[in-house]
Amino acid sequence: MTALLIIIAAIVLLFIGYVFYGSWLAKQWGIDPSKNTPAKAMPDGVDYVEAKPAVLMGHHFSSIAGAGPINGPIQAAVFGWVPVFLWCVIGGIFFGGLQDFGSLFASIRHDGKSVGEIIKDSMGKTAKKLFIIFALLVLILVIASFVNVVASTFFSTADDIAKAGMSFGFVKNPTGNQTTAMISVLFIVLAVVYGILTNKCGLKTLPATIIGIVGIVGIVILGLNFGIVMNRTAWIIFVAVYIAVASLIPVWIMLQPRDYLSSFLLYAMMLIAIVGIVWSAFTGNARGVQFNLPAFTGWKQSIGTMFPALFITVACGACSGFHSLIASGTTSKQLDNEKNAKAIGYGSMLIESGLGIISLIAIGVVSSQFLVNNDGVWSFKGSPATAFGSGIAFLFGNDGTVVNSTIKALLTLAVSVFALTSLDSATRLSRFMFSELFLKDGEATWKDAKGIRKVLANPLFGTALMVIIGSTLGFLKLSAIWGLFGAANQLLAGIALLAVAAWLGEVGKNNKMFYIPMVFMLAATLTSLVLTVIGKIKAMVAGAEKAFFWGNWFQMLFAAAMAVLAVILVIEGIKTFAKQAKAKKAN
Numbered sequence: 001m002t003a004l005l006i007i008i009a010a011i012v013l014l015f016i017g018y019v020f021y022g023s024w025l026a027k028q029w030g031i032d033p034s035k036n037t038p039a040k041a042m043p044d045g046v047d048y049v050e051a052k053p054a055v056l057m058g059h060h061f062s063s064i065a066g067a068g069p070i071n072g073p074i075q076a077a078v079f080g081w082v083p084v085f086l087w088c089v090i091g092g093i094f095f096g097g098l099q100d101f102g103s104l105f106a107s108i109r110h111d112g113k114s115v116g117e118i119i120k121d122s123m124g125k126t127a128k129k130l131f132i133i134f135a136l137l138v139l140i141l142v143i144a145s146f147v148n149v150v151a152s153t154f155f156s157t158a159d160d161i162a163k164a165g166m167s168f169g170f171v172k173n174p175t176g177n178q179t180t181a182m183i184s185v186l187f188i189v190l191a192v193v194y195g196i197l198t199n200k201c202g203l204k205t206l207p208a209t210i211i212g213i214v215g216i217v218g219i220v221i222l223g224l225n226f227g228i229v230m231n232r233t234a235w236i237i238f239v240a241v242y243i244a245v246a247s248l249i250p251v252w253i254m255l256q257p258r259d260y261l262s263s264f265l266l267y268a269m270m271l272i273a274i275v276g277i278v279w280s281a282f283t284g285n286a287r288g289v290q291f292n293l294p295a296f297t298g299w300k301q302s303i304g305t306m307f308p309a310l311f312i313t314v315a316c317g318a319c320s321g322f323h324s325l326i327a328s329g330t331t332s333k334q335l336d337n338e339k340n341a342k343a344i345g346y347g348s349m350l351i352e353s354g355l356g357i358i359s360l361i362a363i364g365v366v367s368s369q370f371l372v373n374n375d376g377v378w379s380f381k382g383s384p385a386t387a388f389g390s391g392i393a394f395l396f397g398n399d400g401t402v403v404n405s406t407i408k409a410l411l412t413l414a415v416s417v418f419a420l421t422s423l424d425s426a427t428r429l430s431r432f433m434f435s436e437l438f439l440k441d442g443e444a445t446w447k448d449a450k451g452i453r454k455v456l457a458n459p460l461f462g463t464a465l466m467v468i469i470g471s472t473l474g475f476l477k478l479s480a481i482w483g484l485f486g487a488a489n490q491l492l493a494g495i496a497l498l499a500v501a502a503w504l505g506e507v508g509k510n511n512k513m514f515y516i517p518m519v520f521m522l523a524a525t526l527t528s529l530v531l532t533v534i535g536k537i538k539a540m541v542a543g544a545e546k547a548f549f550w551g552n553w554f555q556m557l558f559a560a561a562m563a564v565l566a567v568i569l570v571i572e573g574i575k576t577f578a579k580q581a582k583a584k585k586a587n
Contacts (some may be wrong), residue, residue: 040170068316091318143470174227317356
């Protein structure tokens with residue numbers, strides 16, 4: 001019954017937050033349905049493409065969700081369910097939702113440009129360049145993290161390859177990973193077909209959606225019977241090539257249809273989870289289904305002290321800087337009307353917080369399998385995606401049953417599909433921002449640039465460089481990337497909050513609601529990065545880490561670079577706020 005009460009409380013609180021706080025924000029900022037959005041004012045058929053609200057909601061939600069709201073809350077569960085629950089709900093309403101909605105609104109009013117352009121308006125050109133460099137570093141970590149997650153859910157082990165008698169090909173009676181790989185590849189094909197039907201053949205959204213859902217059912221059935229055999233290295237290369245191509249082609253071919261269709265998997269996954277929670281609340285105890293996660297385990301656990309570790313680890317379930325890049329990078333270029341900004345920008349974040357709560361419940365159901373308690377110090381073992389699938393599937397039946405196995409396979413598939421959608425969007429964003437870094441005022445595209453800048457701003461160059469770096473880092477263990485990604489991602493959230501607050505102050509709108517979330521996120525994330533640098537240095541000096549292992553040096557130097565960039569941006573932000581306050585007082 002504990003799980004049922006948790007999900008009911010979360011839904012009620014998040015709904016209240018959406019209705020009252022979300023509406024208040026829209027009123028304060030002046031959302032205006034009569035204004036032309038960038039998609040209507042400057043369509044180009046590639047990036048600026050007007051999308052129906054349901055389609056754009058699917059793109060935005062699938063892109064921001066990724067594997068974050070599953071990985072984060074499950075790993076943070078070592079602190080107990082109460083801290084994770086409170087941060088997902090409070091963080092989602094007052095931190096994450098504020099950042100996502102604010103970034104989307106500010107970008108709409110800047111011709112669909114990135115947060116870098118928003119910063120330039122209020123903090124200057126230097127701050128813009130520093131932010132873009134910072135954001136590109138975060139996007140490298142996003143690519144590395146999700147390439148790792150996808151490859152880990154696709155690859156065949158050495159034993160599986162030996163059993164199949166091949167290192168590459170198709171196999172009957174596939175393993176879970178082989179099934180997930182097959183369905184995910186077919187999903188890409190299905191998305192392209194959907195895009196052609198709706199954009200070139202004139203098929204309406206409703207019949208196309210029905211065809212798409214039937215197609216999803218078909219490829220799932222096919223994937224449960226036939227799988228793809230390939231090792232982890234081959235899958236990393238495959239994913240790298242795929243995201244490079246997907247980021248360069250028009251959004252209507254892949255990004256819009258893929259994310260729209262994948263959103264149905266996400267909605268279905270959440271619905272299945274809620275049904276399972278309700279079902280187990282009234283029948284589960286008879287077969288041993290119980291929510292066994294303690295309410296609170298202590299201030300210090302295996303991943304660190306609650307501040308800053310909890311707020312860094314939960315990440316996308318409460319607040320994520322990556323969302324601001326999606327909102328201002330792809331979503332703002334497709335929005336058809338400002339009135340839909342609240343539902344897409346603010347509402348999507350709250351739904352993601354709900355997914356974070358569902359992930360918390362999943363680990364609570366199977367905590368004995370994945371959480372280890374050594375004298376009061378709790379640690380997580382295994383894969384968060386596996387824990388999520390196992391927990392939700394167990395609500396419907398014991399391991400080994402047909403229902404349990406099918407649901408587990410579908411949920412694992414959903415996690416990999418969401419990771420791929422985040423990869424699509426992250427790579428496209430890196431293309432935009434890499435080009436922005438080398439363009440001067442008055443230069444609209446890379447074609448307007450001169451000399452070496454024309455080469456550097458070329459979409460092919462930026463895409464290739466970001467994909468190569470990110471995918472190479474994807475060979476590291478996820479544990480070597482995720483903590484750094486979490487800190488960098490949350491630090492980006494603090495800077496995005498600062499950027500939007502500075503712009504709102506510049507145009508004379510209320511920005512006071514940003515102050516507390518901004519200061520808190522900056523404090524937590526800078527603390528985490530400093531602790532990472534100190535910890536790595538101490539470990540290397542003591543010989544606990546292999547001094548010349550490039551992964552350790554990467555983490556230490558990356559954390560230091562991001563901390564320095566962030567401090568410079570914060571100083572510029574403080575100067576901007578002081579200047580605005582002085583001007584306001586003078587007036």
